[in-house]
Amino acid sequence: MTSYDALLLVSFGGPEGPQDVMPFLENVTRGRNVPRERLEEVAEHYRLFGGVSPINQYCRDLKAAIEADFAAHGLDLPVYWGNRNWDPYLTDTVRRMARDGIRRAAAFVTSAYSGYSSCGQYVGDIARARAAVPDAPRIDKLRVYFNHPGFVEPFIEATRAALERVPERLRPGAHVTFTAHSVPLAQPGRERYAAELADVSAYVAAQAAPGHDWRLVYQSRSGPPAQPWLEPDICDHLAELRAAGREAVVVVPIGFVSDHMEVKYDLDVEAAGRAAELGLVYERAATPGTHPHYVSMVRRLLLERTAGPDAPRPALGALGARPDVCPAECGHA
Template identity: 90%
Template sequence: MTSYDALLLVSFGGPEGPQDVMPFLENVTRGRNVPRERLEKVAEHYHLFGGVSPINQHCRDLKAAIEADFAAHGVDLPVYWGNRNWDPYLTDTVRQMADDGIRRAAAFVTSAYSGFSSCGQYAGDIARARAAVPGAPEIDKLRVYFNHPGFVEPFVEATRAALDRLPEDLRGRAHVAFSAHSVPMAQPGRERYAAELADISAHVAAQAAPGHDWRLVYQSRSGPPGQPWLEPDIGDHLEELHAAGTRAVVVVPIGFVSDHMEVKYDLDVEAAELAAKLGLAYERAATPGTHPRYVSMVRELLAERTAGPDAPRPALGTLGARPDVCPAECGHA
C-alpha cells in the first residue's frame, strides 16, 4: 500500500492573452525546427478566441471539482496544478510542493492514452521538474485511463445527446466520426495509441450509436507534408462522406478530455465550416470536461494506486486496464 500526501494535476497549458500566444507556441515547438510561418498560422487560431486557450480555465475548474469531490468523500489531500508549456509551470509547482513539505504525490495527467505525446512526454516532464527542485517529492503518475468507465461513460452520454440534436429525419442514418490528435507514424507508442483509440471508439459506438456507421479519424497534424502521420484526416473523411451521399455526421472528440484549442478551432470552426460547405448536418459531442463521472474517476484512480497492484482496475472495451507503470514503448522508460 502506498500513501500519498498530495495530488498533482498535470496539463499541457495554454495562452491566456494575445501577448502569450507566440511565446507559448515557441515553448511547445522548441527543438522541433517548426517554421515561423507555421507558428504564425497556428497563432491566428488562438487570436480568433482573443488569444486565450480554454485549457487553463478548464484546469482551474477541474481542480476545484476534484477538491470538492475529495472533500465530499473524506479524502484529505491538497490538489496542486502544473503545466508543461505555460504558467503555472510544472517545475514551479513541484518547488511549491517541496516548500509545503509534500513528500509523495500522485499525478493525474489530462491525457487519457498511451504513447509518447499523450503519456511519455508527461512522465518525462515530471522527472525533469523533480530533478530541478532540491528535495522534490516523489511523484507517481496515475495509470492511463482511456478505458476507465469514468472517462468513457461521459462520451457515451455525449454521443447520444449529439445524435439527438440532429434533425429527426437525418438522425437514424447519421455517421459517427471519432476524432483524435494525429501523431507521426514514427512516434514511439503510436501503435498502442491507435489501438486504444480504436478499441474505445468501438465500445462507445456500440453503446451510444448501435447500427450507425462509424470511423476513427485524426486531426490537428502539424508536421512536414512529406512526413507520414496517422490517417485519415477528418477533413478528407468529411469529403468522402459527402461523396458517398451521407447527409449527417456526429463528431466525437474521443482523444480529448476537454474543449481546448484543437477542439474549439479544428472541430468547431474548421471541420464545422467544411461540413456546412458540403451540406452535411454536423454535431460535435461534448468532451468529459468536469463531468461528475470524470471527476470521480480521479479519486478512484488514486484509491486503486494507493491500495496496490491487487486492487480492482475497471476497464471497458477489450484491452483491459493498463499497468501503473507504462511500458518502454511510451517513450520514457
C-alpha cells in the same frame, strides 16, 4: 499500500491573452525547427478566441471539482496544478510542493491514452521538474485511463445527446466519426495509442449508436507534408462521407478530455466549416470536461493506486486496464 500526501494535476498549458500566444507556441515547438510562418498561422487560431486557450480555465475548474469531490468523500489531500508549456509551470509547482513539505504525490495527467505524446512525454516532464528541485517529492503518475468508466461513460452520454440533435429525418443515417490528435507514424507508442483509440471508439459506438456506421479519424497534424502521420484527416473524411451520399455526421472527440484549442478551432471552426461547405449536417459531442463521472474517476484512480496492484482496475472494452507503470513503448523507459 502506498500513502500519498498530495495530488498533482498535470496539463499542457495555454496562452491567457494575446501577448502570450507567440511565447507559448515557441515553448511548444522549441527544438523542432518549426518555421515562423507556421507559428503565425497557428497563432491566428488563438487570436480568433481573444488569444486565450480554454485549457487553463478548464484546469482551474477541474482542480476545484476534484477538491470538492475529495472533501465530499473525506479525502484530505491538497491538489496542486502544473503545466508543461505555460504558467503555472510544472517545475515551479514541484518547487512549491517541496516548500510545503510534500513527500510523495500522485500525478493525474489530462491525457487519457498511452504513447509518447499522451503519456511518455508527461513522465519525462515530471522527471525533469523533480530533477530541477532540491528535495523534490516523489511523484507517481496515475495509470492510463482511456477505458475507465469515468472517461468512457461521459462520451456515451454525449454521443447519444449529439445524435438526438440531428434532425429526425436524417438521424437514422447519421455517421458517427470519432476523432483524435494525429501523431507521426514513427512516434514511440503510436501503435498502442491507435489501438486504444479504436477499442474505446468501438465500445462507445456499440453503446451509444447501435446500427450507425462509424469510423476513427484524426486531426490537428502539424508535421511537414513528407512525414507520414496517422490518417485519415477529418476534413478529408467529411468530403468522403458527402461524396458517398451521407447527409449528417456526429463527431466525437474521443481523443480529448476537454474542449481545448484542438477541439474549439480544429473541430468547431475548421471541420464544422468544411461540413457546411459540403452541405453536411454536423453535430459535435461534448468532451468529459468536469462531468461528475470524470471528476470522481480521479479519486478512484488515486485510491486504486494507494491500495496496491491487487486492487480492482475497472476497464471497459476489450483491452483491459493498463498497468500502473507504462511499458517502454510509451517512449520514456
